Amino acid sequence: MKVVVTGATGNVGTALLRRLAHEPDIEVHGISRRPPADAPPYQGIGWTPLDIGRPGAEEPLRTAFENAGAVVHLAWLIQPSHDERELYRTNVAGSARVFDAAAKAGVPHLVHMSSVGAYSPSGKARRVDEQWPVDGVKTSFYSRHKAAVEHLLNQYETSMLISRPRPGLILQSDAGSEIRDYFLGPLVPKALFRHRIPILPLPNDLVLQFVHADDVADAITRILRQRPHGPVNLVTEPVVTPRVLAEVLGGRHVPVSAWLLRLLANVTWRSRLQPTPPGWVDLALTAPLLDATRAKTELGWEPKYGAQEALEALLRGIGAGREVPASPVL
Numbered sequence: 001m002k003v004v005v006t007g008a009t010g011n012v013g014t015a016l017l018r019r020l021a022h023e024p025d026i027e028v029h030g031i032s033r034r035p036p037a038d039a040p041p042y043q044g045i046g047w048t049p050l051d052i053g054r055p056g057a058e059e060p061l062r063t064a065f066e067n068a069g070a071v072v073h074l075a076w077l078i079q080p081s082h083d084e085r086e087l088y089r090t091n092v093a094g095s096a097r098v099f100d101a102a103a104k105a106g107v108p109h110l111v112h113m114s115s116v117g118a119y120s121p122s123g124k125a126r127r128v129d130e131q132w133p134v135d136g137v138k139t140s141f142y143s144r145h146k147a148a149v150e151h152l153l154n155q156y157e158t159s160m161l162i163s164r165p166r167p168g169l170i171l172q173s174d175a176g177s178e179i180r181d182y183f184l185g186p187l188v189p190k191a192l193f194r195h196r197i198p199i200l201p202l203p204n205d206l207v208l209q210f211v212h213a214d215d216v217a218d219a220i221t222r223i224l225r226q227r228p229h230g231p232v233n234l235v236t237e238p239v240v241t242p243r244v245l246a247e248v249l250g251g252r253h254v255p256v257s258a259w260l261l262r263l264l265a266n267v268t269w270r271s272r273l274q275p276t277p278p279g280w281v282d283l284a285l286t287a288p289l290l291d292a293t294r295a296k297t298e299l300g301w302e303p304k305y306g307a308q309e310a311l312e313a314l315l316r317g318i319g320a321g322r323e324v325p326a327s328p329v330l
Contacts, residue, residue, distance in 0.1 A: 002068045003224060004107075006031045006052060006098055007075030009042075011175040012113060012220075014324050015213035016072065017041040019221050026224070031064060031075070052094035053086075061101035070109040070224050071102045078182050081269070081277050084141050091145040096152055103159040111223055112153060114166045114231065116209065118146035122288035124207045129291045130166070130231040137286055140279035163223045167216050167234035168209035168290060171310040174324050175213065176317020187274040193319035196250030202242040203258040206284050209235040212305035212313065222299040233290040236303045240311060248311055258285055 003020065007013050008030030018041045020026050029046040036042045048064040050057055052075055065071055075098070077090045095112075102110050117140065120133040136147030153162055171179070180190060211234050219234050238244070246253035258281070266278040295301040305313070316322075 001025060001070065001224075002027045002029060003070045003072060004029045004031065004065055004068045005072045005074060007073070007113075008032055008045075009036050009324070010074060010076075011172065011178060011324055012170055012213055012216055013074050014041055014174065015172060015217040016074070016220055017045065019214070019217035023221065029064060029068070031061075051090075052097055053090035057094070057097050058101045058104075061098060062105045065102055065105035065107050068102075068105065068107050070111060071098070071107050072111040072113070072220060072224070073098050074113045076113070078142065079275055081141070081275050082272075087141060088145065092148050092152070095149045099153065099156050103156055107160055109161045109163070109224070109227055110156070111163045111165065111220060112149070113220075114150055114164045115142075115146045116166060116168050116233075116235075116287050116290055117143040117283055118150045118166060119288050119290075121286035124205060124289055126289070127291035128288040130233055130294060132288060137279070137283045140283040141277070142280070143283050143287075161227055161229055163228055164231040165216070165219060165223060165234055166231050166290070167219075168211050168236075168307075170213050170216050171210050171314040172213035173313040173317035173320075174322050176314055176319070177321050177323045179314060180318045181275070183274075183276045183280070185274045185276075187268065190318050190321055193315050197246075198251040199254050200242065200246040200249055200251050201254045201256045201261075202245070203261055203285065204242060204255050205258060206242055206261075207289065208240045208245075208284060209290060210240060210307040210310045211236045211303065212310040215301075215303040215305055215310075218304075219295055219299065219301050222301055226299055228294075228298060232295050232299070233292045234295055234301075235290045235292050236305065236307045236310065238307055239289060240307050244308065245311070248308060248315065 009032040031048045035047045035049045118134040120135045134150045136143035242253045262278045262281045269277045
């Protein structure tokens with residue numbers, strides 16, 4: 001089976017290529033803005049260098065999708081956070097081009113990488129399943145775009161089978177530098193993560209769920225084999241509270257108000273001291289906790305890494321300056 005992967009040089013893309021290398025009956029074709037070097041995990045893979053956000057991308061996409069048994073759509077931009085038009089061009093308009101080209105090429109199965117960020121706000125007292133509304137968190141461009149693409153997908157439900165994995169925060173050691181650059185920037189040096197961080201000031205309600213990139217790649221492989229229709233939540237245990245996060249960093253959690261954290265994020269973002277706008281704070285505080293029962297019962301998905309292990313892997317990667325091989329320059 002031919003599987004085409006957009007965004008194949010990113011965090012999830014490289015993990016998926018590593019995983020699919022163990023599936024001898026799957027032929028992978030990658031799409032990214034520039035072709036990677038001929039080195040693992042890219043060896044032996046056909047490639048189409050393409051910016052899905054540019055007008056006219058539909059035709060080369062359709063050519064790449066010919067005779068594909070499935071398309072896995074991973075391509076997504078998080079930066080530049082000060083230019084939402086550029087982000088929309090790739091995230092929403094580019095996704096529309098991918099879906100349209102897949103439908104016109106007769107691709108039978110589309111796997112779109114959605115996110116916990118697509119879900120509407122909820123309190124942290126309970127888990128939600130895949131039926132929770134996907135209208136996003138309005139103050140977060142990431143959430144708005146993820147929700148918009150979820151609604152856009154509905155137009156293609158009669159054209160092909162669509163699977164929608166919705167993971168929590170996806171971490172791996174190799175993505176350390178990439179994730180640091182996306183969310184922390186030079187304001188927080190990587191050397192800081194090689195040492196104990198004594199105090200972590202965060203709101204009590206900043207409760208998160210993580211999942212390792214390798215476990216997400218395994219789930220996508222199962223989705224390609226079993227072809228489930230609709231959304232599938234992907235998270236691992238335990239839920240990470242500020243106290244747990246502080247313990248992993250070797251320090252102590254000091255509660256602060258959500259208002260203060262949002263203010264600091266806004267001031268430093270507007271001053272271009274760091275790349276994370278305050279909408280990410282809102283998303284972290286109000287995104288629901290997910291129930292991954294469907295993935296485990298229907299797909300037989302058994303994550304190898306717990307949430308704390310995934311977090312520790314990321315922190316090691318940040319401290320060591322590890323990078324996803326040949327990740328595209330934004």
